[in-house]
Amino acid sequence: MRIGFKITSVIILFCLCNVCGLAQRSLNLDFELKNYATSLPKRWYAGGEGFKVYMDSIEKYSGKWSLAMEKFGDTNGKFGVYTGRLPIEVLVGKNIEYKGWIKTNDVKNGYAGLWLRIDGENGAMLALDNMSNRGLKGNNNWTPVSIKMNVGQEAKNIDFGGLFTGEGSVWFDHLELYIDGHKFIDIIEPEPKTFIRLDELAKLQKYIYPLRTYEPDGGDTKDLKVLDRLVGNSKVVALGEVTHGSSEIFKMKNRIVQYLARNKDFDIFSIEANMPESYKLNDYIVKGEGDPRKLIAGMYFWTWNTEEVLNMVEWMHKFNQPKQRITFTGFDMQFYEGALKEISEAFQQNEGIASEVDDLKVELDKIRNASRQNKGMVMMGDTVKQKINSIITSLQHGINVSSFKTPEKIWLQKNIDIVQQYLGLNSYSWRDKCMADNVLWIKNQNPESKIAIWAHNGHIQKTDQKQGEHLAKQLGDDYVTFGFTFFDGSFTATGKKGLTSYDAVEAYPGTLEYLLDQVKEPVFILDLKKIKLDNNKETEWLLEQLEYRRTGAMGGNTIEFSESKISEDFDYLIFIKSSSPSKLLTEISW
The missing domain is CATH 3.40.1660.10 (EreA-like (biosynthetic domain))
Structure with a gap:
């Protein structure tokens, strides 16, 4: 799960945008198209902190290039990765198989493998296979590996690639995609x-x-x-x-x-x-x-x-x-601090509500601090979730029965909404939806x-x-x-x-x-x-x-x-x- 989350972060920042109909452009499955600016494969994000990532014209399985990754010494929990996106609109309801060839040299303290992830609404992970239980280690000549997965109707994104979590040298090449058993033929792209x-x-x-x-x-x-x-x-x-x-x-x-x-x-x-x-x-x-x-x-x-x-x-x-x-x-x-401050200042004469706001801030501070250590939003346990929901419900009731005029009540309820949006923050897609909702709220007011x-x-x-x-x-x-x-x-x-x-x-x-x-x-x-x-x-x-x-x-x-x-x-x-x-x-x- 930890690797899965980090991969998602990379995808969010560097994902390749929509490919319509699997025939609009090349997916560059064989790494033959080179990015002018980066000297890395076009259509892919490829990199990793502390890893040397490059296109290799000498060690390859087919064509002119393979994608190589090297790391010597402690990886410090980092990994090399290449990341792409598949066209969801033509894959929903289908069985897909993602194949590739991998060569390894002296791989230790980790492994090399392919990965494939399916996400649903608001970035929720539906399925992930990163070959963590069958990745290649040690020395391997060019070896075929594959991932099979069914794409359900609820799928919204399909991201895929390869990763190298250890030390040594790895080469990836000759990727293939099968849809319901039929091989996808990549197109030849013009200059x-x-x-x-x-x-x-x-x-x-x-x-x-x-x-x-x-x-x-x-x-x-x-x-x-x-x-x-x-x-x-x-x-x-x-x-x-x-x-x-x-x-x-x-x-x-x-x-x-x-x-x-x-x-x-x-x-x-x-x-x-x-x-x-x-x-x-x-x-x-x-x-x-x-x-x-x-x-x-x-x-x-x-x-x-x-x-x-x-x-x-x-x-x-x-x-x-x-x-x-x-x-x-x-x-x-x-951020939730400003929203809590708005509620606290509005009810500064109400010790009960002020105390609830303080309790909510304590819980939110814990979540924020844990998220910073984890470098991503953490999942709340049931006990914490119930406590926070109970406080929020009480605050909402306090606002509703207060003597504030309607505009003030609407504004305070919106600040409760900001806190709830923050608690649901687990992807850029969620943030974008919330920001759109907030603009629409401003417009409706x-x-x-x-x-x-x-x-x-x-x-x-x-x-x-x-x-x-x-x-x-x-x-x-x-x-x-x-x-x-x-x-x-x-x-x-x-x-x-x-x-x-x-x-x-x-x-x-x-x-x-x-x-x-x-x-x-x-x-x-x-x-x-x-x-x-x-x-x-x-x-x-x-x-x-x-x-x-x-x-x-x-x-x-x-x-x-x-x-x-x-x-x-x-x-x-x-x-x-x-x-x-x-x-x-x-x-x-x-």
């Missing part, structure tokens, strides 16, 4: 697109809207007038970011938020930060109460503790004078309002069970997405150097950003929605699987690009030539 033809460029220009600047300088906004048409009457606009630390992207989003507030009556802003703590910042936005720097830091994440976010907050405060015109909110649920959302590209996208997919299903055309990306530069992130600036991997041939750079516009909006609708031959490449940047909060990685259908993920894409690091307000370790 990636590396340049835009003149006729394609001419057609593409019709879907490009150059922007004057990304700076929220208060200057001419004629270039943003196109947003009137792109946003239309939609009430929820999501603004993404390809890293959590790109200054130009933050500034561009600030500029767009200002335009939407001034010209499109957007009166609620909601950020990817814990809900109760974000609402505290609204006290400064509206009433000027509190220190904005401390309130921003109180949202926990270094990602928002920047000059760029502070500048936006200060603008919002000024925009609300002499009357309120915009509200600052958040929709995340990764303010039915006449328009909301601007600030979050990572990976959350706002309309695919892959992300927050954006949940919102798109509920809101339809009322939900509009703007993804962001850049060609080169640097960004603030965490990594081996700590929290600091990291160089980005420059977009390379075959990536979306490499192609968009050929437009020779430093900042522009790409209308993916209309490209998809018009479906012209010259722009059909934008409707296919493309590698594009998907980074986040981690720096120093060679893997910053992965494949997806950008036209399915976002309605519009904002391209910025170069990124520079966001400017942190204080030194924070995270």
Whole structure:
């Protein structure tokens, strides 16, 4: 189970996105397609802390390459792994067999094997076989191994790969997949697109809207007038970011938020930060109460503790004078402290409820501390679960019978909901669902309002069970997405150097950003929605699987690009030539 959980963490971060119909693209089962940036197999995440992982052209079972892993000395509980994803839509209800050939040399204190995992709703594990009871040890020439599994109707994801948990050297090659006994024949994939033809460029220009600047300088906004048409009457606009630390992207989003507030009556802003703590910042936005720097830091994440976010907050405060015109909110649920504080302060004169809140915090602190030691959310025992549920039920009753007005009761019940969401946090898919639910809660409490959302590209996208997919299903055309990306530069992130600036991997041939750079516009909006609708031959490449940047909060990685259908993920894409690091307000370790 321990290995199974860690594998899941790797999958969440580096999974390969949807393969439609098992015939859209190669699964690269024989490791013959090489990733330009990493020199590792395309379509796979491959790595492991302390492990040397590489493609080997000398020791192989078939084709040009095998995937090799080496580790000498104490593994310290770490392991090497390669990870991919199978297309669930064509495998539900089928029997699958996953085969491969493995060679080992002096493997000890562990084993080498294949693994396959089936997940259900919200990332719940339905089945896992990691060959822990039959993995290869010692010295073995090329040996066939396999995993067989039935895919039930409740399956939502199927992830697979290989792992090496010990010391020595291991080679993987010639993977095969059988569906109900029939061998899957992998397709031969063409070379990636590396340049835009003149006729394609001419057609593409019709879907490009150059922007004057990304700076929220208060200057001419004629270039943003196109947003009137792109946003239309939609009430929820999501603004993404390809890293959590790109200054130009933050500034561009600030500029767009200002335009939407001034010209499109957007009166609620909601950020990817814990809900109760974000609402505290609204006290400064509206009433000027509190220190904005401390309130921003109180949202926990270094990602928002920047000059760029502070500048936006200060603008919002000024925009609300002499009357309120915009509200600052958040929709995340990764912490419980703020929610408990809201309840405790509301019932500070009620010793009974105050005592229950203290008891609940003790139990939650235990779970959090155990989760940090385990590097993942731990399962509650029945006794603890019953105790927590009993306290929560009592608190809910206390809120219901209190003398608070209805809005206060609704808010306190929402804070109970944040605690319950935190307790269920066991996967990114659960977090995305909860964040979507929280945005919908904000919208339902303010039915006449328009909301601007600030979050990572990976959350706002309309695919892959992300927050954006949940919102798109509920809101339809009322939900509009703007993804962001850049060609080169640097960004603030965490990594081996700590929290600091990291160089980005420059977009390379075959990536979306490499192609968009050929437009020779430093900042522009790409209308993916209309490209998809018009479906012209010259722009059909934008409707296919493309590698594009998907980074986040981690720096120093060679893997910053992965494949997806950008036209399915976002309605519009904002391209910025170069990124520079966001400017942190204080030194924070995270």
